[in-house]
Amino acid sequence: MLKIVHTADWHLGQKLDKLDRFEEHEAFLTWLLAVMAQEQVAALIVCGDIFDSANPPVDALKLFISFIVHARRCCPNIIMVAGNHDSAGRLDAMQPILRELGIVLLGALPDKTENCLVPLRDFSGQVIAHVAAVPYIRPVDIQPSAAGESETASASRIAASISAVYKNIQSEYLERLDHGKPFIMTGHLYVVGGLQTADSERPVQLEAGSMQAMPTALFPAEVDYVALGHLHRNQCIKKQSPPIWYSGSPIPLSFSEADYHHQILVVTINDSSPRVQVATRLVPRTVNMFDIAGNFNEVCEKLNEVKKIFQLTREERVLARVTVQVTEPIPDLRERIMELVHDSNVTVLAIRRDTQLWDRTEALIQEKELEEFSPLEVFRLKYREEYDQEVPPDLEQAFLEVVEEIYQKLNETNLTP
Ligand SMILES: [Mn+2]
Structure with missing residues (x-):
């Protein structure tokens, strides 16, 4: 033998x-x-x-x-x-x-x-x-x-x-x-x-x-x-x-x-x-590994579950990769996920955005008339098209203020947009 x-x-x-x-x-x-x-x-x-x-x-x-x-x-x-x-x-x-x-x-x-x-x-x-x-x-x-x-x-x-x-x-x-x-x-x-x-x-x-x-x-x-x-x-x-x-x-x-x-x-x-x-x-695993995918809420839920499983055994190390399906801009996505795990033994090594669903939504929007969009939606789409990224929150806020101001001016003059 x-x-x-x-x-x-x-x-x-x-x-x-x-x-x-x-x-x-x-x-x-x-x-x-x-x-x-x-x-x-x-x-x-x-x-x-x-x-x-x-x-x-x-x-x-x-x-x-x-x-x-x-x-x-x-x-x-x-x-x-x-x-x-x-x-x-x-x-x-x-x-x-x-x-x-x-x-x-x-x-x-x-x-x-x-x-x-x-x-x-x-x-x-x-x-x-x-x-x-x-x-x-x-x-x-x-x-x-x-x-x-x-x-x-x-x-x-x-x-x-x-x-x-x-x-x-x-x-x-x-x-x-x-x-x-x-x-x-x-x-x-x-x-x-x-x-x-x-x-x-x-x-x-x-x-x-x-x-x-x-x-x-x-x-x-x-x-x-x-x-x-x-x-x-x-x-x-x-x-x-x-x-x-x-x-x-x-x-x-x-x-x-x-x-x-x-x-x-x-x-x-x-x-x-x-x-x-x-x-x-x-082979015994010395480091736990999770590959988490879903929409933002699902991902947060799963991360919380993982946190819970391992909170009693804090000497254990947990690594995660997170893939978030996005259909609209999620401000501070990275910061929010990191914040979620910062007080745990879960290390998020990679955060990916899966825009497949978004792209499909966008294909649907192509068929919509411009009037069916809100000014903010148009701004977001245009911004993404120009800069290939989401509108930073402060810029979005400034845009909304300008729109609000325009509405007010129109109201004062009794004109409808
Ligand atoms: Mn090999």
Whole structure:
């Protein structure tokens, strides 16, 4: 029996609207260490996007190094590959020192295919399985484009190059290694059938062009398990022959993932049937996240509810994104929302205005006659058209005073407007 932890897309060093995620990442890695020790896993496999950027902040680097040193003490095999967010060069620069610790970290795709094949060993040094460690396949690894190439031709050229990488690894494995032992393949790519989240995954494969999915046939039936990274939601792409899974990221990387509970995978490969068992482990949330939408009153109501839920546990942190549907100008929208949460542990990180309903109302107004509008309505529409924003309250007040004055003058002279 072989037990591994499969995780990916940590995005250490990520910031969400300037908010540092360090504490959440630190809590996740502490929890992960405990799970690895408790489950006594033979390997930790991290499938790319270890860091959020090519040049991660010092805190993120320190956290990473401290984690792998501790992890190596309780786990004989640690295998990590680069994702599209990582700098292949920077990861590879750490390789010689990590190798001394018995940790495999691949930034760039190795020149020699055999260097992708990593034996898993138990603490006594016995080989117990093999892993094909495949980092994100970058544009430099892909066959160059021909002049005047069509979009379709470019897509199939890229797909062919990626397929060739996996085929070479497969044949190298078949030629050289003992096939009786479990064989695990990895990758940081987009495979057919994967469901993307709204906004936190930067497209891979044709990074310069559109998103392109690779077929599941990339992974031959003889492989025991395929561990993938890139998509931020945990998902099974194929149940068997071979089982193909995305572990998803351990923390929400955007507000669109607020309602989704992030996971890691504990994979067991058995000698008898069932060959592979995949168990998900929910990552405890250290920061609560809410994505709140509705009209102004609804949004305020929901914020008050959230405030109430968390007021008894004030040490808990709550982050919210607020989307207000606006059909008319709401003066001091931002200030009013901030005022609502200022005495609570709710931090509103972003306030968005959704004007879709407004635009529809405006389409209706187009059909109205000018006389059907009040002077203030006309002023607001005109102001918005000219300056692309709402009338500031003091200006609106001044306008109303002028209108009032005109009415009074008209009354005095007995004229009707
Ligand atoms: Mn990612």
